Amino acid sequence: MREDFWKISQFGKLPRTRNTILIEGLPGIGNVGKVAVDFLIDELKAKKLYEIWSYTFPHSVFVNEDNLVELPIVEIFHAQVGKRSLLLLGGDVQPVDEISSYEFSEKILDIAEKSGTKELITLGGIGLADIPKKPKVYCTANSKKIIGRYKSDLVSDKLYGVVGPIVGVSGLLLGLASKRKIDSISFLAETYGHPMYLGIKGAKEILKVLNKNLELKIDINKLDREIKDIETEIMKKTEQLSEVTKQIALKKLQKRFGRDIDYIG
Numbered sequence: 001m002r003e004d005f006w007k008i009s010q011f012g013k014l015p016r017t018r019n020t021i022l023i024e025g026l027p028g029i030g031n032v033g034k035v036a037v038d039f040l041i042d043e044l045k046a047k048k049l050y051e052i053w054s055y056t057f058p059h060s061v062f063v064n065e066d067n068l069v070e071l072p073i074v075e076i077f078h079a080q081v082g083k084r085s086l087l088l089l090g091g092d093v094q095p096v097d098e099i100s101s102y103e104f105s106e107k108i109l110d111i112a113e114k115s116g117t118k119e120l121i122t123l124g125g126i127g128l129a130d131i132p133k134k135p136k137v138y139c140t141a142n143s144k145k146i147i148g149r150y151k152s153d154l155v156s157d158k159l160y161g162v163v164g165p166i167v168g169v170s171g172l173l174l175g176l177a178s179k180r181k182i183d184s185i186s187f188l189a190e191t192y193g194h195p196m197y198l199g200i201k202g203a204k205e206i207l208k209v210l211n212k213n214l215e216l217k218i219d220i221n222k223l224d225r226e227i228k229d230i231e232t233e234i235m236k237k238t239e240q241l242s243e244v245t246k247q248i249a250l251k252k253l254q255k256r257f258g259r260d261i262d263y264i265g
Contacts, residue, residue, distance in 0.1 A: 005055045011048050015085050016116045022087040023146030025123040026169055027095040028201025030191030036206050037090040037212035044216045046077035047087050057093050081216055094169045105172040120177050120184040122170040124200050126163055129195025135190035135202040137209055142174050146183040154209050
């Protein structure tokens with residue numbers, strides 16, 4: 001690996017338990033996963049454990065409200081919910097090229113193993129041509145066993161044929177986790193495929209699934225009340241990064257697969 005390309009800072013002691021679950025939600029279609037994980041970080045009052053910066057991240061900086069620049073970063077937070085330990089992976093960006101995506105995913109899995117993670121959950125969106133009135137949530141996984149644990153009236157496991165390849169960290173984490181014997185599942189919610197659309201409804205449907213299965217006891221309706229703040233924060237960064245990242249990634253993928261790509265993890 002290109003170790004000098006990655007800068008990982010640790011802010012606290014990594015908890016190690018037998019019941020740790022890592023949940024990933026990085027920017028993607030509709031920012032569905034990012035909205036869901038950012039909401040969990042706030043509601044569960046999670047504490048930051050890691051900050052990740054890389055030379056492989058998009059070559060840009062954000063301009064904040066103080067008119068100062070910020071490099072894009074990815075963060076891992078920890079929250080304790082009853083006897084269950086949660087690692088919450090969120091951030092401003094995700095790698096946009098193949099090698100960096102693999103390197104990043106392996107580093108996240110290294111941290112997961114150190115914490116005793118036994119289960120991994122990735123979140124994302126499925127881009128549609130129109131805005132869905134009630135978004136459906138689909139799941140796919142690296143084992144039938146974990147699908148059996150989460151399958152319910154809130155989730156459909158009939159994803160085959162609905163999307164093409166799951167591109168990006170949300171997909172790679174599942175595949176690479178198989179090599180480490182970590183059960184992993186991805187929840188993908190329908191959302192509008194426009195790059196400037198924020199998939200709040202899809203995020204809410206995914207949060208319902210997590211709330212029920214992980215007994216988080218969070219008030220999901222608060223997401224509606226906080227929508228303006230969420231939109232302001234996320235959409236400003238999305239606008240700044242959209243031309244730098246999404247177009248580059250889509251062009252690469254369309255060239256490789258020879259057709260339109262409707263999902264980026």
